Amino acid sequence: MSVIEKFQEVSANRHQYAKDWKEQTGGKVTGWLCTYSPVELIYAAGMLPVRILGTHEVQDITDRYLFPTVCPFSRDALAQGLKGRYDYLDGLTMTRTCSHVQGTFDNWRNYVPVPFIHYTWFPCHRESPRAIPCLREELLELKQAIENFTGKTVSDEDLDKAIELYNTNRKLMRQVYEFRKSDDPPITGAEAMEMVVASQLMDVVEHNKLLEELVAELPNKKLDRDTGLRLMMVGSEMDDIVFVRMLEELGCTVVIDEHCTGSRYFWDDIVPQEDRLAAIAGRYVTRWPCPAVSSEFNDRSDRIIQHAKNWDAQGVLLYQQKFCDPHEFDIPMLQKMFKEHDIPTLVLEFDVTIPFGQFRTRIEAFLEIAEIEVF
Amino acid sequence: MITAGIDMGAQVVKVVVLNDGQVLARSMVSTGFEPLEAAQKALDEAIKNAGISRDDIKSIVATGAGRKAVTFADKALTEVTANAKGTTYLLPSVRTIVDIGAEEARGISCDAEGKVLDFAKNDKCAAGAGAFVESMARALELKVPEMIELSLKSTKEAPINATCAVFAESEVVSLIHAKVEKADIAHAIHDAIASRVSSMVRRIPVEKDVALIGGVANNAAIVDVMKKHLEVDIVVPENPQFVSALGAALSAAS
Amino acid sequence: MTTEYFRWTECAWKDPDKDWRKAETLVGGIDVGSVSSQAAVFTDGELYCYSNTRTGSSSPDSARKALNMALEGTGIKEGDIQYVVGTGYGRVNIPMSNKAITEIACHARGANFMGGPSIRTILDMGGQDLKGIHCDERGKVTQFLMNDKCAAGTGRGMEVMAELLQVPIIEVGEMSLDVPEEPPPVSSTCVIFAKSEAIGLLRSGWTKNMVFAAYCSAMAHRVVGLLERIGIEKDFTITGGISKNIGVTSRLLKELGVESIPLEPDPQIAGAFGAALFARDLLLKSRK
């Protein structure tokens, strides 16, 4: 089985994977709801941090909890809890980010029993010098809460080890992304997404091993297809592999992305320092921002355009979860920015499931703009 | 005492004439754009069927969207109350009523006396039920009964998510062009409505027994998928489209 | 089946003074849309014949029906056509097509052919969606925008109205202009709510004409909203079924303050024309 297939398998059987992990390690599993959750801290406490994601199935059980104008991802995620698919969770954590996911967390907290629940308040004024010291204290609270729950103290050594492991994980994934800069990338966007999704579900040690294999085999790997248009995907949460496959079948390759099941999740390292919690806090305050947290547009857009240039993106798919206002704020500004750089954009709005027929037409038309040269 | 209930629906006017709880006659007339005339016509028809005279009717209650147009009625009642009265009269054990009409759907929770405890209606963007089935049958070049029959034979899931009935239509069109089996499309259409309606109904406590009423209740495929979505058995009274009119007639008697 | 007021009437046309047998290239374009299907056959880059028919519940059948209707009495057999491009909702399974191209590209190309190279902005109002398209002097799409969030204002709404008031859709536009004074637009362009609003208006004594007027102007207004987002560069033209609804077009042109270049012979056929023109390009390319 190829490395990518292993990633696929984990993500296809994520619940079984977590249950087996509990079996084998006797450890506890903590679900997290947003990429501002400090996974290294959870891992340092001997717990497996797993991201709670949706399944893109039509569902009708969340409307009595969340109003339909809450983003589909947040509703889809809550549906998983309500359906009991995460019944093995020992813990659930969330970091203050956006009001939609907050709704998922609050309803989960109230209607889906989980032994350990912790909400990490996050200082969203990331430009303020006051933010990092504040978050450091919040992380200390989280650490103590976890220690009380597990009965095990989290030592500096534990933290160092976890920080080291996750920094390695980030470094390796960045290396994989490096390969996508080549004229014929050895890995598709769907495959890259499988990798990142798996990194949010797997034991980091195991994921790192697989990544090393992948990094080793990519130099002599080729895709049995033309690259087509070099596409960048920018937007809100996105783990709809089926969509990305459809997208790439239409004659393009996603060579780079900016979303939280992609580069936005893993791009920034933790810079080690004596005060471990301050080091972690520093990473999360200054990391590649999600618009739900950052109010500084340029902070995000500057990084995005750099990505687009470094990976030579010829087109950009700007997409958003329906009703995701933080991204709805940024999209018009991003359209303007890309226009100034002569990079065409296509905007799509995602629901729990997507209308393939309509999306197909829009994407093909977008690709035709770049490709029809039969005049 | 003889009473009459008039249900001014979006598409059809329904009348029930009642004598001490016994249905003497029913009638149905297309509403058209002259609701008052339609109501009059429907009532006359019912009176004829019942073999009584206008003066025998002691009291008339109107319900339904166009109830206010029935100037000759003694009283007007909203569908919600009428539904509850009518349903619990026919099926006393019912505590949850799902009413699916041409454009709108409703969920009502009531007690044994038919008193409304709570109710929910579809959100603005989730409207469209019976009329949606009809236009989709046309897109499939089927008659509604044929589509219902096919739907029950479906073997594969073909999800249509769009809350908006109009977007759902274009998803159906895509499915048609993607060569999906007609049976599966037919099923997907009913499934989409059931999903929309049950997510709305879940906002009120869904307690047994659950009844499905309204014109669409005659659609076996809808009943079938609604059972799956709400995970309960569903009872359908006789003449489900007359339940509101019956409820109105009953309240006219009291 | 009862009368289907929402459907456009079918038609076919062929050029009497051309001989297709003398043609270097004989190509076809087939547009299978959600409600109607069109086929067009071109000889050496010029229109030879076309048809405008209804879409059924199978795109292969609809495509064949459209093509046969166009070819009727021409003596052309399907096999004689050297290259076919399919477009529209059904483009992915049109049996006789050599390539599928989206209706967006085809409408732009077709509009460019019919309306001339000066056209920069095209409004295509289909049954299911609304498109604003920018193209260059060659009819190549440079940018497009489709309705999101809400289906309000799509052609489907007009079909629903025609059904509701039992008026053939082709007559809706004229009727909507025949009103004593312009009524306020319906408050909701949501297809479903507009319908119940319309019923309400009729019951309160409005004439059909006034209801159509109120709906047409609401719809025109909604379309203007979409066009403002993509921006209007002259020249401007309208394709698709709605372009035949003067009730909507006259109102939206008034609101936009622009002229619309008329597309002869039939703006609804733009997609098929574009497809046929692409077919010729691809044929010549393949011969090189």
Place this chain on the structure above:
Amino acid sequence: MTTHVKYKTKPLDCWQWGKELRLEAYQDLVAGYEQGKLMVLGCAASPYGMLAGLGDFVFLAGEPYGASIAADPPFSIPCMEAYEAKGYSRDMCGYMRNFLGSMYLDKYYFTGGPFPKFDFAWSVRHCPAGHPKWHQIVSEYQGIPMNYIDDETMLSADGDPQHRLDYVAGQYLDSIEWMEKVTGRTFDDEKAIEAMRNYFRNEALWGEICLINGAVPAPLDIKSMFALMPISMLRRHEKVATQFLETLRDEMKDRIANQIAAVPTERYRMTMLTPPPWSFLKIFRYLENFGVVFIGTYVYLINSGEVKFLLDEGKAVPATVPEKRPGWPQIKNREDLCRTVARWRAEHPFQSHLDTRKKEYVILFRHWKGDAYLLLLNRGCVPMTTNMYDFQRDLQGHGIPVAMFEGNFADCRDIDETGVLDRLEAFLEGQGIHKLPGL
């Protein structure tokens, strides 16, 4: 006079004065602009009194401005469309869409003249990301500096972690320095403290007024509440507001003593959680035909006022101003001010945790002697609507009847008026409440 009239009624004596004060508030927005006063853009629920430290200022709060526009569809709809034409989506904050639309059209609602140019934007981060991003759009468009404070500490949920207060107080200190830099003015601590004392006082007064309205019959109805609210919302930092609100409070006590009702047919008391759909205020008038009177809405109790909820005793009592609270320092300097503001904001019900809020809803309902809640499913505000169904279930769990309708507080296009009235009629029917005869 029909038989169902139960109470005597008369207009408020201070009504005229109130109207004038409200008008002044709006005129100041214009006059101040012309007089070249410091123009500041911000949020209604921010401690804008602090701006007095910079001297005379005009503060335009985005939400009430958006609401004023919303109440006037012919002005609002073009604003919405101008906003949408910029590629922004229809499901974002309704107030903001009205505000930004009026900016893009360069039409100021209160004058019809050009939209004001601000000196800077001073934002507060409530409704996640919303306000600072909204104000960022303005700052980019007008090329003005912007600064914001993240003060949504939600302490009422989990005690009083010092570090959050340090974080918030620190931001206020930093932003004062920032304001001095961008305006070139020196910040007068005394003036700021003075204004904030008025601010605290007036908030407590408005809260008290809302609570007093719990009497039967209600001396004020929600319509007059909405009409007078701007005084506490826009002039919270002024002495004159204190004078007015005290007069209003005393007159209300007087009306209560004499059983003078706002609505003489009062027989069914309803309360709300959110703002109303501003384009559809006739809903209240319509329901008066059923003898329904609206006592108040939670949001404006905590949004332009403050009360203290005693959760254990299940009581709501008027709030005391910070300096009178046990263990709170007197405000002597800038540091005290910023720390007090931070702590006061942190413990304000405005930031109640979800679970606390549910309790407050019930307490307030009982205090107002309500018969039912009317909940708005507000398509124009995600944070306000996210958990509405959860609230509904919780209230019903306490035996409180709940009516719900879908709409939008700022976009009339999102309201199906006939449908809503039909729904409410059905609800009241279920409660045994019918149209009053003769109406």
